[in-house]
Amino acid sequence: MRHFLRDDDLTADEQAAVLALAAELKAKPFEHQPFTGPRTIAMVFDKPTLRTQASFSAGIAELGGHPMLVEGNLAGIGKRESVADVARVLGRQATMIVWRTHGQDRIDEMAAHAGVPVVNALTDEFHPCQLLADLLTVQEHKGSLAGLKVAFLGDAACNMGNSWALAGAIAGMEVVFGCPDGYAPAFGSSEVTTDPVAAVSGADVVVTDTWVSMGKEEEAEARRATFAPYAVTSELLTHAKPDAIVLHCLPAYRGSEIEAAVIDGPQSVVWDEAENRRHAQKAVLAWLDARRDESGGGSP
Numbered sequence: 001m002r003h004f005l006r007d008d009d010l011t012a013d014e015q016a017a018v019l020a021l022a023a024e025l026k027a028k029p030f031e032h033q034p035f036t037g038p039r040t041i042a043m044v045f046d047k048p049t050l051r052t053q054a055s056f057s058a059g060i061a062e063l064g065g066h067p068m069l070v071e072g073n074l075a076g077i078g079k080r081e082s083v084a085d086v087a088r089v090l091g092r093q094a095t096m097i098v099w100r101t102h103g104q105d106r107i108d109e110m111a112a113h114a115g116v117p118v119v120n121a122l123t124d125e126f127h128p129c130q131l132l133a134d135l136l137t138v139q140e141h142k143g144s145l146a147g148l149k150v151a152f153l154g155d156a157a158c159n160m161g162n163s164w165a166l167a168g169a170i171a172g173m174e175v176v177f178g179c180p181d182g183y184a185p186a187f188g189s190s191e192v193t194t195d196p197v198a199a200v201s202g203a204d205v206v207v208t209d210t211w212v213s214m215g216k217e218e219e220a221e222a223r224r225a226t227f228a229p230y231a232v233t234s235e236l237l238t239h240a241k242p243d244a245i246v247l248h249c250l251p252a253y254r255g256s257e258i259e260a261a262v263i264d265g266p267q268s269v270v271w272d273e274a275e276n277r278r279h280a281q282k283a284v285l286a287w288l289d290a291r292r293d294e295s296g297g298g299s300p
Contacts, residue, residue, distance in 0.1 A: 002291045003111045003118045007128045007166035022136050022283035034289050035065030042094035046072035046101040052121050055277035087113035117288040127159045130249050131167040132280035137273040146172030151203035153178045153230045160209045161185040196230045203240040207247045208232045208257045233259045245269045
């Protein structure tokens with residue numbers, strides 16, 4: 001049983017295949033409907049969501065399936081009922097489970113007991129579906145991925161930093177993190193610098209994310225002071241390549257991690273990136289469904 005729990009659950013060849021399928025599904029959104037029936041896919045949300053819920057709901061419907069929404073806090077997963085018991089219940093009702101939750105241990109446990117493929121829609125440690133959308137967006141605008149320089153600015157110790165460290169390396173990209181000491185990714189092996197100009201210099205792609213991730217709200221003021229030198233501004237962007245593109249997974253806070261003139265400017269591909277969540281996630285679901293009898297990759 002294959003799952004998609006973290007970015008390195010896909011090999012380089014598999015990542016490329018999923019991205020190629022995403023591009024195909026984007027071009028012909030209704031020609032591939034593996035979940036016709038419709039088969040049900042459970043979408044479970046323990047954290048706030050906009051793009052994840054909207055893109056999975058629309059994508060599952062386009063694949064011929066039925067998106068079943070489960071409000072995680074109402075279900076009391078891990079409190080009212082154990083993760084393992086919830087997994088066993090949902091695995092009897094749905095052909096796949098998509099979960100947006102807290103610790104990675106929770107989704108690993110879900111995958112161990114569900115009996116159906118499980119997809120990580122965001123955990124504290126990783127955001128692999130977002131990375132596939134990011135890579136699809138870069139591929140659309142740059143033509144290929146291997147050899148491109150990516151600069152990630154700000155809090156690189158977050159799930160997006162970890163996922164860029166893994167997925168970027170798998171894609172053959174040079175990923176450089178510009179962040180303060182103590183805020184480097186916990187996974188993968190990437191170049192890290194405390195100098196934002198050095199990080200961005202010659203970059204093909206510039207990436208940032210909110211400085212105050214979910215669960216860090218009490219640290220907001222201190223974090224803004226810590227990360228202020230790493231804001232993606234028009235001035236900082238002059239050190240990247242002239243045709244560099246800018247990514248942000250959203251929600252964005254203009255005037256904090258990114259300048260309004262940048263996110264709303266001509267180098268921003270943020271809205272393409274947001275749309276591509278749907279196409280990338282459709283590809284993951286279809287790819288996993290086609291490999292139900294395979295073992296390896298993604299097993300907790």
